[in-house]
Amino acid sequence: MIENRPWLTAFRHLMLIFGIAVIGFPIWIALVAATHPSSAFFSGVMPLWFGEQGLNNFERVWNNDDRVLGVTVSASWMMWNSFIMAMVIAIGKITISLLSAYAIVYFRFPFRRTCFWMIFLTLMLPVEVRILPTYEVVARLGMLNSYAGLTIPLIASATATFLFRQFFLSIPSSLVEAARIDGAGPFKFFKDILLPLSVNNIAALFVILFIYGWNQYLWPLLITTDEDYYTIVMVIKRLMTAGEGNVPWNIIMTTTVLAMLPPVIVVILMQKFFVKGLIEQEK
Amino acid sequence: MHDTVVFKNKILPYFLLAPQLIITLVFFIWPAGQALYQSFLIEDAFGFSREFVWFENFVYLFQDPEYWNSMKVTFLFSAMVAVTAMGVALLLAAMADRVLKGAGTYKTLLIWPYAVAPVVAAVLWWLMFNPSIGILPYWMKFVGHYWNHYVNAGEAMTVVVIASAWKQISYNFIFFLAGMQAIPKSLIEAAAIDGASPFKRFWQIVFPLLSPTAFFLLVVNVVYAFFETFGVIHATTLGGPDNATRTLVYKVYEDGFVGLDLGSSAAQSVILMILVIALTVIQFRYVERKVQY
Numbered sequence: 001m002i003e004n005r006p007w008l009t010a011f012r013h014l015m016l017i018f019g020i021a022v023i024g025f026p027i028w029i030a031l032v033a034a035t036h037p038s039s040a041f042f043s044g045v046m047p048l049w050f051g052e053q054g055l056n057n058f059e060r061v062w063n064n065d066d067r068v069l070g071v072t073v074s075a076s077w078m079m080w081n082s083f084i085m086a087m088v089i090a091i092g093k094i095t096i097s098l099l100s101a102y103a104i105v106y107f108r109f110p111f112r113r114t115c116f117w118m119i120f121l122t123l124m125l126p127v128e129v130r131i132l133p134t135y136e137v138v139a140r141l142g143m144l145n146s147y148a149g150l151t152i153p154l155i156a157s158a159t160a161t162f163l164f165r166q167f168f169l170s171i172p173s174s175l176v177e178a179a180r181i182d183g184a185g186p187f188k189f190f191k192d193i194l195l196p197l198s199v200n201n202i203a204a205l206f207v208i209l210f211i212y213g214w215n216q217y218l219w220p221l222l223i224t225t226d227e228d229y230y231t232i233v234m235v236i237k238r239l240m241t242a243g244e245g246n247v248p249w250n251i252i253m254t255t256t257v258l259a260m261l262p263p264v265i266v267v268i269l270m271q272k273f274f275v276k277g278l279i280e281q282e283k
Numbered sequence: 284m285h286d287t288v289v290f291k292n293k294i295l296p297y298f299l300l301a302p303q304l305i306i307t308l309v310f311f312i313w314p315a316g317q318a319l320y321q322s323f324l325i326e327d328a329f330g331f332s333r334e335f336v337w338f339e340n341f342v343y344l345f346q347d348p349e350y351w352n353s354m355k356v357t358f359l360f361s362a363m364v365a366v367t368a369m370g371v372a373l374l375l376a377a378m379a380d381r382v383l384k385g386a387g388t389y390k391t392l393l394i395w396p397y398a399v400a401p402v403v404a405a406v407l408w409w410l411m412f413n414p415s416i417g418i419l420p421y422w423m424k425f426v427g428h429y430w431n432h433y434v435n436a437g438e439a440m441t442v443v444v445i446a447s448a449w450k451q452i453s454y455n456f457i458f459f460l461a462g463m464q465a466i467p468k469s470l471i472e473a474a475a476i477d478g479a480s481p482f483k484r485f486w487q488i489v490f491p492l493l494s495p496t497a498f499f500l501l502v503v504n505v506v507y508a509f510f511e512t513f514g515v516i517h518a519t520t521l522g523g524p525d526n527a528t529r530t531l532v533y534k535v536y537e538d539g540f541v542g543l544d545l546g547s548s549a550a551q552s553v554i555l556m557i558l559v560i561a562l563t564v565i566q567f568r569y570v571e572r573k574v575q576y
Contacts, residue, residue, distance in 0.1 A: 215400035
């Protein structure tokens with residue numbers, strides 16, 4: 001500490017607590033809303049303290065009792081879809097980026113630069129700017145309403161490739177030389193040296209990419225019409241617009257809490273990796 | 284670069300690169316090319332007839348006041364999201380920087396919104412601001428304001444800005460805090476010995492040293508507001524009222540998927556691509572060099 005100013009320290013704590021309270025307030029509201037019957041939202045002002053319907057709401061949403069979600073599949077099924085999507089995207093992106101970075105850093109071959117620039121190009125073509133043609137490609141390949149369609153088109157990753165490339169370049173070349181003198185071929189070197197060294201980076205990327213995959217919205221919205229492939233994030237919006245009269249806020253908020261839980265847990269549990277990963281990724 | 288130490292294999296690298304390159308070609312480059320091609324065509328919705336029209340789609344777009352309105356909305360929206368998210372994050376980071384007790388807890392409690400999907404954030408704030416039962420309009424009534432984002436354009440914009448900025452605060456906070464903690468303590472101490480107040484130290488030392496971080500974050504936030512907030516709009520305002528919150532990405536979706544105006548949607552995609560390319564170039568040309576000192 002540079003100097004001791006108790007009033008300033010107290011002020012800092014107060015501001016932080018205030019900031020956290022304001023930022024956390026919507027979550028409080030969501031948790032509270034998830035514990036009330038839908039009649040609590042018909043008129044007057046929404047409740048600010050917990051009701052007694054929490055478990056009941058959760059069960060109805062989880063099992064989709066009485067088609068409370070307005071679709072034929074349950075929230076548990078849609079969470080499973082989201083989970084598959086998040087895992088395949090995260091693991092897929094990490095795998096193909098590790099392989100491409102390995103090829104670019106440790107091999108010399110014709111068109112190496114071209115390959116690098118092609119990967120770089122994906123950074124400039126987010127799905128949002130080429131919505132319709134990408135949809136057409138996926139449709140023509142017969143990948144609408146499938147897990148492959150939900151995941152494969154999102155798996156290319158320039159940022160992950162760059163991160164691994166940066167990391168590989170920082171590994172001292174004496175290590176590579178030593179491995180080669182010991183007779184390690186390209187596969188052995190990758191498996192026994194690069195992979196173990198990359199564990200921290202992989203974990204950090206996993207957090208970011210799991211969240212990215214779980215939170216996808218536009219893409220599943222475009223390519224799924226079959227409710228069996230709906231994700232939990234998608235269904236919330238449908239609930240908002242489905243009931244013309246009284247919006248079922250208790251059901252919406254129960255679903256919202258379910259949709260937020262997995263990625264928030266991942267961030268909190270893997271906070272160290274996540275923060276490090278974010279900052280490294282942008283270097 | 285590792286110019287001396289490499290494996291000799293000439294075929295293997297292509298196999299290693301194949302998955303990434305195939306996905307890139309099929310799902311990125313090919314559709315982008317298609318968008319470019321379609322932007323020069325006028326096609327009816329069922330694909331029965333198509334005509335090559337050069338830049339007609341673009342000319343039409345630039346003569347359309349709705350498109351300019353969408354452009355204006357997007358820039359305004361992005362600016363407000365960036366300023367809000369960065370302002371709050373900077374304030375909180377400045378507070379957290381010198382805190383010793385409970386620093387870890389504060390950090391955890393501030394970074395979790397990063398994990399919330401934009402569309403989910405939007406639904407949360409939509410309930411908070413709900414004109415009939417929401418808590419915020421209820422409070423506003425006590426000061427005589429009757430909130431209604433269904434009819435009031437400015438209020439609709441406020442909700443989507445707050446929802447979009449809210450989840451982005453975490454990201455900015457992490458970077459500002461990391462930036463502040465990278466500033467050598469000796470600099471701050473020297474200023475303190477010279478009698479500079481904490482307030483003055485922040486504005487004259489910390490803040491200028493953070494400017495590369497701030498510039499980088501500005502680009503990131505603008506990209507986020509431009510391209511990742513589709514869900515926010517789609518779940519709440521649907522671009523309304525009266526197109527007051529219809530951003531460019533939302534318009535591409537609306538014209539392409541709902542209106543089935545393929546040529547116009549493709550032309551809009553091409554313009555968006557140019558914008559992303561510009562932003563990416565800015566990020567790589569100017570940010571990378573300035574961040575290191």
